[in-house]
Amino acid sequence: MTVASRQLEQASVSLADRAYAALQDKLIMLDIPPMAPIDDVAVAESLGVGRTPVREALKRLEVDRLVISYPRRGTFATAVDITDLAYISEIRVQLEPLAARRAAENSNEKIRAELADLADKLQHNDIRSLGRNELMHWDLRVHRAIYRAAGNPHLEDTLVRYNNLATRIFCLFLDRITHFDRHIGEHIGLLRAIAKGESTEAERIARDHVTGFEAAIRAIV
Structure with missing residues (x-):
């Protein structure tokens, strides 16, 4: 891997971390309400990053059980279930x-x-x-x-x-x-x-x- 490609990869990871932290906070605080759809284009624009870092962040948040993705329907904040x-x-x-x-x-x-x-x-x-x-x-x-x-x-x-x-x-x-x-x-x-x-x-x-x-x-x- 060249120095340039390594730097590009590190920058992408950094942006994904930034998107992850921002989305995580909004999901935890319910600023993104339970079951609300998450528009990755709108999120990318609001954070000033590309869609790829946002998609990477959403994958991590799905592992955290803060979002859920449905084929052909999109990604949503998970419900808050008292059970x-x-x-x-x-x-x-x-x-x-x-x-x-x-x-x-x-x-x-x-x-x-x-x-x-x-x-x-x-x-x-x-x-x-x-x-x-x-x-x-x-x-x-x-x-x-x-x-x-x-x-x-x-x-x-x-x-x-x-x-x-x-x-x-x-x-x-x-x-x-x-x-x-x-x-x-x-x-x-x-x-x-x-x-x-x-x-x-x-x-x-x-x-x-x-x-x-x-x-x-x-x-x-």
């Missing part, structure tokens, strides 16, 4: 505590300091004043920081995927959830436990966080 909550929670209740424990046991001083700083920032935020998307982005930011701190890329990839699906459910019912600030506030204790290396406490909080989320959703449906 999936039990399946998602069954996986998360096992893996979230594992990630929290690993992060508490294995993360270095730099990562611990970053998690403690994230806890400080979250504590000083007026959670009730945050908009819907800002609130959800905080939730995603905390979870993804913990997954990274666990130091297992396969565990991280799996948890990101299922947390994305859980976040779509969260977004769907956010306006009806009471004490959502308490749910977000639980992150502070979790981050501090990890930063202090308290693996058993971090594991417990992570497990309670997942089961509490499922219970909160089930209470309103």
Whole structure:
């Protein structure tokens, strides 16, 4: 492969990553509503990229169960089905505590300091004043920081995927959830436990966080 062709390939991958990140965010936040059609031409134009990177991004998003493609019909955002909550929670209740424990046991001083700083920032935020998307982005930011701190890329990839699906459910019912600030506030204790290396406490909080989320959703449906 020539230098020019290698650079072209890298540029294409970069554009596909950009399209993937942009579409993923819109799908998670329900800015692209469940079952809405996705026009790859319109997406390409809005992002200023070609159709090929968008198609590559859509293939990845289909693996993530965020979009679904039908022959001769096109690509659509997947439905948000409340019956999936039990399946998602069954996986998360096992893996979230594992990630929290690993992060508490294995993360270095730099990562611990970053998690403690994230806890400080979250504590000083007026959670009730945050908009819907800002609130959800905080939730995603905390979870993804913990997954990274666990130091297992396969565990991280799996948890990101299922947390994305859980976040779509969260977004769907956010306006009806009471004490959502308490749910977000639980992150502070979790981050501090990890930063202090308290693996058993971090594991417990992570497990309670997942089961509490499922219970909160089930209470309103």
